[in-house]
Amino acid sequence: MSWFHQNIKILEKIDPKVAEIIKKELLRQELTLELIASENFVTEAIMQAEAQVLTNKYAEGYPGKRYYGGCENYDLLENLAIERAKKLFSAEHANVQPHSGSQANMAVYFAFLEPGNKVLAMDLSHGGHLTHGSPINFSGKLYKFIHYGVEKDSEVLNYEKIRKLALLHRPKIIVAGASAYPRKIDFAEFRKIADEVGAYLLADIAHIAGLIVAGLHPDPVPYADFVTTTLQKTLRGPRGGLILCKKEFAEKIDKAVFPGVQSGPQMHIIAAKALTFLLAKTREFKDYQKQIILNTRTLAQKLSEKGFRIVSGGTDNHLLIVDLRQNNITGKEGQEILEEANIVTNKNTIPFDSQSPFITSGIRLGTPCVTSRGMKEGEMEEIALYIQQALEKKEIKQKVIDICKRFPIYE
Ligand SMILES: *Cc1c(COP(=O)(O)O)cnc(C)c1O
Numbered sequence: 001m002s003w004f005h006q007n008i009k010i011l012e013k014i015d016p017k018v019a020e021i022i023k024k025e026l027l028r029q030e031l032t033l034e035l036i037a038s039e040n041f042v043t044e045a046i047m048q049a050e051a052q053v054l055t056n057k058y059a060e061g062y063p064g065k066r067y068y069g070g071c072e073n074y075d076l077l078e079n080l081a082i083e084r085a086k087k088l089f090s091a092e093h094a095n096v097q098p099h100s101g102s103q104a105n106m107a108v109y110f111a112f113l114e115p116g117n118k119v120l121a122m123d124l125s126h127g128g129h130l131t132h133g134s135p136i137n138f139s140g141k142l143y144k145f146i147h148y149g150v151e152k153d154s155e156v157l158n159y160e161k162i163r164k165l166a167l168l169h170r171p172k173i174i175v176a177g178a179s180a181y182p183r184k185i186d187f188a189e190f191r192k193i194a195d196e197v198g199a200y201l202l203a204d205i206a207h208i209a210g211l212i213v214a215g216l217h218p219d220p221v222p223y224a225d226f227v228t229t230t231l232q233k234t235l236r237g238p239r240g241g242l243i244l245c246k247k248e249f250a251e252k253i254d255k256a257v258f259p260g261v262q263s264g265p266q267m268h269i270i271a272a273k274a275l276t277f278l279l280a281k282t283r284e285f286k287d288y289q290k291q292i293i294l295n296t297r298t299l300a301q302k303l304s305e306k307g308f309r310i311v312s313g314g315t316d317n318h319l320l321i322v323d324l325r326q327n328n329i330t331g332k333e334g335q336e337i338l339e340e341a342n343i344v345t346n347k348n349t350i351p352f353d354s355q356s357p358f359i360t361s362g363i364r365l366g367t368p369c370v371t372s373r374g375m376k377e378g379e380m381e382e383i384a385l386y387i388q389q390a391l392e393k394k395e396i397k398q399k400v401i402d403i404c405k406r407f408p409i410y411e
Pocket of ligand 1: 038099103105128129178206207
């Protein structure tokens with residue numbers, strides 16, 4: 001970990017308090033099992049790209065059309081990131097400036113909706129995201145969202161029901177995508193529905209982008225008018241967003257991002273985005289994504305064998321939802337008990353949950369982080385056992401620390 005100590009030396013001298021907190025956080029990451037499905041551990045190279053002099057510059061505008069002087073290197077960098085993103089996703093146009101996944105979605109809405117317009121998206125309590133019309137989010141305040149959900153018995157999407165909702169409400173945009181849905185999403189089916197009602201199709205692949213570029217999940221790019229994603233989840237890049245779209249929408253999307261919802265782009269993050277797109281084309285990345293799927297499937301299977309109920313009966317992707325009702329604990333309690341044993345998860349609503357989003361009946365488990373550490377199926381079996389034992393209030397924290405020590409994140 002010499003690079004880490006090297007990197008923090010100056011900060012330690014000038015601000016020992018902040019440096020101390022960062023060192024504590026490194027230790028926390030190394031010694032806990034991180035199972036939060038939306039997180040990942042970036043490589044040292046990504047952190048190196050993020051932590052550069054590029055942070056110093058305002059580069060408002062786009063390559064060749066900046067508002068400030070001195071942007072020649074930023075033009076080179078942003079063009080490189082755009083070209084790599086287009087190539088990676090086989091997309092006609094890419095905007096690499098969104099500061100986050102939420103701002104990517106905001107830009108698409110701003111470009112193609114007027115306040116009060118209708119949008120059809122997935123219900124939050126069934127796996128949708130805040131920006132898919134939560135009443136406490138800008139999306140739910142500005143637009144009229146109608147929500148589709150999963151079936152009560154199978155807990156998977158029913159495209160015929162989504163089609164009926166679309167025909168009934170005639171939304172201007174249909175959003176396909178989720179934060180807590182363990183099954184594949186059929187973007188071709190969504191396209192058919194959107195065409196039938198004359199709606200735009202937005203595919204929000206924030207969680208599954210890594211799986212998609214590795215060819216392990218259906219690809220929305222041929223079907224969707226706009227694709228939004230984050231980079232920090234399965235793509236294993238810096239915190240930030242990306243919008244892909246058809247050429248005909250490029251101008252509107254670019255204007256919505258800047259000057260519509262953002263001003264200066266974070267060029268140091270765009271450097272790390274360019275690197276993320278390069279790495280995502282490698283053989284190693286594809287193998288990594290394959291291992292994520294194997295690990296998640298194994299974890300679901302082992303938990304199921306131990307008597308846990310897995311929402312929808314399993315998983316096709318990087319996450320699974322455990323229904324804790326039959327264990328007589330809430331999602332909130334489950335999260336807290338596991339955290340005592342150094343297993344970090346998040347409480348999550350299950351479909352048709354009778355508990356509030358602050359309590360919930362389930363927990364969401366994802367494997368991108370533990371897979372980044374090099375863990376495989378054997379370790380998933382161990383983790384399933386530790387989850388069971390921790391929830392039975394057995395003392396297993398030391399075992400969790402031991403497995404973490406066997407798989408250091410940063411050498
Ligand atoms: C994570 C997520 C986002 C938002 O990403 P942020 O970078 O946290 O703003 C948007 N949509 C979905 C489906 C997500 O899971």
